[in-house]
Amino acid sequence: MPEAVNHYQDRYWNDLSEVLAYLCRRATGNPDVWWMDYLKQHYAQVPRKRALVIGCGNGWVERDLYDRGIAEHFDAFDVAEHYLEHAKSLRGERSIRYFASDFASFVPTERYDLIVNVAALHHARRLYGFLKRLAPALTDEGIFVNWDYVGPSRNQYSRPQVRQMREINRRLPPRFRTPHPLRPALKDMLTGDPTEAVHAADIVHAVGCYFDFIARRDLGGGIAYQLLWNNLVEFEKRDQDARAALATLLREDEERTARGDVPTLFSFFICKRRHSPDRVAAWHTAIREPLRESFAAATAGLYPRELPAYLLQSVAAKVRRLPG
């Protein structure tokens, strides 16, 4: 990951309180109940003993979980030293131990009755290998909690999905329309943070190889997430038109996700450890994953599945630059 990457500089749909209420309703059944409070009520009335937060960033997740009494102690790691320093500076008296580690090499040395991923697993290149090493760290009573982007890898939304986003974007009054591309160019993904959503579309399957789902709530986003990405200013004015435009976006998001017209981009789920990995897990860890990573290492980061789209996007960009 380039040193300069800052995961907190962009503005996302959940910065809007209405979107937060939408996500809460989808996750917990109640627009006023945040998933952490749901977790406390249903899975941690007696605080869990020892928790692990993976890819902790600036540490807000473990601080908020600790403050709710969800676990007595937290371990948390990240690959980025500057985030760890920031998290340590905000830790206060909480029982949180920070350490540097990388999904590629992390081997747990403790066992946990709670493991939490918030928006980090979508950065894992060796996703199956990491989960294989992570799963044995969960106790039999332990739970793995996930709140993450699980949509198309590298945000390469399908044509039908982009068509629907475009249609709805055009339907909005001009001031609310996104000026950003509806599908980011692969070239830009590689030069920005090349691990962004790198194998996100595999997350649910990979988790299912090593864990059993005990609750899963898909959160949507297939329409509204990209249309709101770095496009909040007009919505934040909260005048009548802004409220109506946002309501349209969220209604379309919910209806089209429910019909299966667009994939869910985010998912909240809770898992237990599987007693034995899924039979296909070995294929992924021993063959598919090493092969695709070797391929990417030889192509400046591109995966086999991305080559056709990358070539098409490059040609299209050249054509757009032609004079006249």
Ligand SMILES: C[S@@+](CC[C@H](N)C(=O)[O-])C[C@H]1O[C@@H](n2cnc3c(N)ncnc32)[C@H](O)[C@@H]1O
């Ligand atoms: C989108 S941020 C989320 C951070 C935090 N969980 C949050 O919700 O604010 C993704 C985090 O994953 C971390 N990360 C990315 N690649 C990683 C890797 N290979 N190993 C460990 N952490 C990684 C990043 O440094 C960053 O802190």
